[in-house]
Each structure stands twice: as structure tokens, then as C-alpha cells.
Amino acid sequence: MDRTAFLSRVLRTAVVAALTAGLLTGGRGASPSEASERLHGFRPKAVALAPLFELTTHEGQVFSQAEVKGRPFAVFFGFTHCPDVCPTTLQEMSNHLEALGPDGDRLKVLFITVDPERDTAEHLKAYLASFDRRIIALTGDPVEIASVVHAFRAFSEKVAGAGGSYNFNHTAKLFLVDRYGLMAASMDFQDKEMEQRALLRRLLAQ
Amino acid sequence: MPHFILAAALALLPVTAAAQDYTVGTLQISQPWSRMPPPAAKAAVGFMTLTNTGTEADRLIGGTASVADKFEMHAVAVIDGVMQMRELAEGLEIKPGETVQFKPGSHHMMFVGLKKEPKAGDRVKGSLVFEKAGTVEIEYKVEPMGAKGTSR
Numbered sequence: 001m002d003r004t005a006f007l008s009r010v011l012r013t014a015v016v017a018a019l020t021a022g023l024l025t026g027g028r029g030a031s032p033s034e035a036s037e038r039l040h041g042f043r044p045k046a047v048a049l050a051p052l053f054e055l056t057t058h059e060g061q062v063f064s065q066a067e068v069k070g071r072p073f074a075v076f077f078g079f080t081h082c083p084d085v086c087p088t089t090l091q092e093m094s095n096h097l098e099a100l101g102p103d104g105d106r107l108k109v110l111f112i113t114v115d116p117e118r119d120t121a122e123h124l125k126a127y128l129a130s131f132d133r134r135i136i137a138l139t140g141d142p143v144e145i146a147s148v149v150h151a152f153r154a155f156s157e158k159v160a161g162a163g164g165s166y167n168f169n170h171t172a173k174l175f176l177v178d179r180y181g182l183m184a185a186s187m188d189f190q191d192k193e194m195e196q197r198a199l200l201r202r203l204l205a206q
Numbered sequence: 207m208p209h210f211i212l213a214a215a216l217a218l219l220p221v222t223a224a225a226q227d228y229t230v231g232t233l234q235i236s237q238p239w240s241r242m243p244p245p246a247a248k249a250a251v252g253f254m255t256l257t258n259t260g261t262e263a264d265r266l267i268g269g270t271a272s273v274a275d276k277f278e279m280h281a282v283a284v285i286d287g288v289m290q291m292r293e294l295a296e297g298l299e300i301k302p303g304e305t306v307q308f309k310p311g312s313h314h315m316m317f318v319g320l321k322k323e324p325k326a327g328d329r330v331k332g333s334l335v336f337e338k339a340g341t342v343e344i345e346y347k348v349e350p351m352g353a354k355g356t357s358r
Contacts, residue, residue: 083249083316084282085289090244091352126246130351161278161293165318172289188287190311 044182047175051147055112058124058137067136068177072184072203073108075175077154079115080127085172086111089189093174094132096193096200103204104134111137114156114170116145152183176203225347225356231339232260233300239356240271240317240346241310242326250274250324252315252332252346253308253356258300264338267297271332271346275319282312297337310354326350 055063067073074093078086090111097104109132113119116139119127124137139145149156154171161167176199178184184203187196225237238254252271258264269277279294298313300306308314317330324330328348335341349356 080244080246081248082289082291083243083247083251083280084310084314085284087241087244087247088310088352088354095352123246127244129245131244155288159291162295167291169288169290171287172284173287186287188284190284 044178044180044184045153047177047181047183048151049177049181051144051151052110052138054144055138055140055148056121058121058128058139060121063136063138068108068181070179071106071108072179072206073110073177074200075110075112075152075177076173077112077114077149077152077156077170078172079113079168079170080119080123081115081167082170085189089172089174090128090131090135092189092193092196093135096197097132097134099197100200100204103201104132106204107134107200109135111135112145112148113137113139114145114149114168116140116142176200178203178206226345228342228344230334230336230342231264232262233258233264233336233339233342235334235342235344237356238332238344238346239353240324240330240348241353242324242348242351243320244351245323247323248318248320250317250320251310252317252330253310254315254344254346255305255307255309256300257305258302261302262338263299263301264336265297265299267335267337269315269332269334271315271317271330273320273322273324273330274317275321276317277332278316278318279308280314280316282314284311324348 053063053065057063076089093109097109100107113124119139121139124139128135128137152175156168156170159167159169172189173186175183176185185199187199225239227237228235234257236255238252240250240252243250250273256266271277279298281292281294283290298306326348330346330348332346333341333343347356
């Protein structure tokens with residue numbers, strides 16, 4: 001997309017006046033990092049994406065670089081035994097994708113389990129059935145999962161409960177990676193729905 | 207858009223489907239509700255508001271839910287973006303005059319080992335056991351997946 005088209009697209013969809021002002025004044029040729037900074041209002045962080053491509057999707061396929069190359073995507077860590085925050089976040093992301101309509105097709109949403117022992121590809125597939133079909137669940141061996149958690153500077157910890165049961169404490173943020181492969185922003189699940197939606201629209205308008 | 211769907215779905219529910227209030231001893235239990243879990247989920251949640259109208263502290267020490275093998279109480283907190291869930295193994299004390307809320311993103315009852323997946327619109331039978339007030343039979347109104355609350 002050339003700059004004119006890029007600007008007109010952003011102007012059509014941007015909801016934050018400061019963002020628009022930033023784009024109009026920053027007219028020089030930009031590196032991906034600078035473009036991301038102007039889009040999001042802060043310098044995005046590099047994130048090692050290679051560990052992602054060791055993981056397996058809920059369809060039992062190796063997760064391919066082609067799925068996210070040159071596209072924005074969202075990453076959420078969780079586990080299917082999580083009763084509250086994880087299903088709520090997946091439902092909210094499903095609502096966002098539905099509200100974004102066809103634009104949502106350009107946003108990959110990755111749900112990465114921190115509990116690969118119980119969350120097999122088969123189990124994840126059944127679990128995802130009621131959520132938006134554009135959400136991809138990823139599992140792998142524990143070392144591979146740990147590498148991805150580390151790459152996103154996230155946190156996950158197994159916590160033993162009574163009678164051999166266990167749960168996980170885990171980062172409940174949604175990480176947003178822009179089309180240049182840079183970590184552009186994160187969302188908290190408590191954030192207001194409209195704020196989240198505005199952020200996703202900005203990410204897609206880049 | 208989803209709110210329209212939710213509102214439409216709620217409007218279609220019969221009036222009798224509203225979440226109920228219960229009393230046992232000096233404990234008031236307001237609007238127990240649950241949330242439809244995703245398919246293949248191993249656990250569901252229960253939420254409600256508990257108020258102690260008495261002059262002595264009491265303690266919620268357990269309960270049951272007909273859809274699950276086990277009933278647990280958990281405290282959830284999100285600290286620095288990390289979701290931390292802790293089992294309330296000693297139960298939860300409710301001081302005189304105190305109101306305790308079990309709500310999304312905070313405390314919840316967890317129905318572990320689901321025998322039957324609750325569906326939106328279902329009512330799930332259960333009980334709560336208080337140290338002093340004793341046992342009370344309740345019903346959880348099941349709300350749709352992702353619901354943040356219930357309605358009367």
C-alpha cells in the first residue's frame with residue numbers, strides 16, 4: 001500500500017485524534033519501527049517470533065510463518081481448565097472479530113496454551129468450537145511453550161491444588177503484534193470493549 | 207452487535223428464569239449464576255453476592271453443584287497483568303454486616319469435573335455450606351458464554 005492509500009485508510013478508520021495528528025506531521029519515509037511508533041504512539045518492541053513456528057495448531061498442523069507474515073496478530077496465553085478469564089477473553093475476541101467483519105479476516109488471533117499436557121490439539125479443537133473460527137489455538141511440548149512465553153516476556157507458573165489438581169497463573173494480557181512483526185501494544189481483559197476495538201482497528205489500519 | 211444478540215436472547219427467556227435470592231440464618235445469598243462453559247471445558251464457574259446481616263462472623267466452608275464432581279472456591283486477582291488463581295481451602299469468612307461478591311475476574315466458585323455441561327438458560331441445582339448457618343439449597347441461573355453478570 002503506498003503512503004496516500006495508507007493515510008486515507010487510517011484517516012477513515014482512526015478514532016484517536018492524536019494518532020491522526022501524528023501521522024500527518026510525520027511525513028518522512030519510515031522504517032517499520034518508525035511507522036509502528038507513529039501508529040501506536042510509542043516505540044514498539046522487537047519480539048522473537050521463531051519459537052511460534054515450532055508449535056502445533058488445533059488442527060494438528062505445524063503453525064506456519066505464512067499465517068502471520070506481513071499481518072497483524074493477537075496472542076493470548078491461557079489454558080482450557082481456566083474457568084473465568086480464558087473463556088471470557090476468547091469470547092471477547094470472538095465478539096471483536098465479528099464486529100470487525102471482513103476486516104477481522106486480516107487479524108489472526110492465537111490462543112497459546114500454557115498447559116500442553118492436558119491441552120492436546122484434539123482437545124483444543126473441541127474447546128474452540130463455540131468461538132470465532134478465525135481463532136487458532138496452539139500447543140507444543142512444554143519446552144517449546146516456555147520459549148514462546150519467554151519471547152513475549154510473559155509469565156506462566158503451574159500451581160498445585162488439593163488432591164493432585166493443578167492450575168496455572170499466567171499473563172492475562174493480549175499481545176498485539178503489528179504487520180512488521182513488532183510488538184505494538186497489549187490489552188488487558190478488563191479494558192473497555194470499545195477501547196480494545198479501537199486499538200484493533202488501529203492495528204488493522206496500519 | 208453481540209449486545210443486541212445477548213439482549214434478544216435474554217428477552218426471550220421466561221420471567222421465571224431470573225436468578226433468585228436465598229436466606230439461611232443471617233446469611234443472604236443473592237442471585238447465584240453460572241456461565242455456560244466452552245465445549246470440552248472441564249470446569250464451570252458460580253458467582254453470587256453473600257451478605258451477613260447478623261452480629262457474628264460466619265464462614266462459607268463448601269458446597270455442591272449438581273453438574274460437577276467437586277466444588278471449590280477460588281480467589282482470582284490480576285496483578286501486573288498476571289492472572290493469579292488461589293484456592294480458598296479454608297473457605298471464606300463473612301464478617302457481621304459484610305457483603306462478599308463472587309464475580310468475574312474476582313472470587314468464583316469452581317465446579318470441577320463436569321458431568322454435564324451447563325447450557326445458557328439452564329438452572330443448576332447446588333448447595334452452600336456455612337459453618338454456623340448450615341446448608342442451603344440454591345439454584346444457579348446459567349448465562350451465555352462470556353456473560354459478565356446476571357439479571358433479575
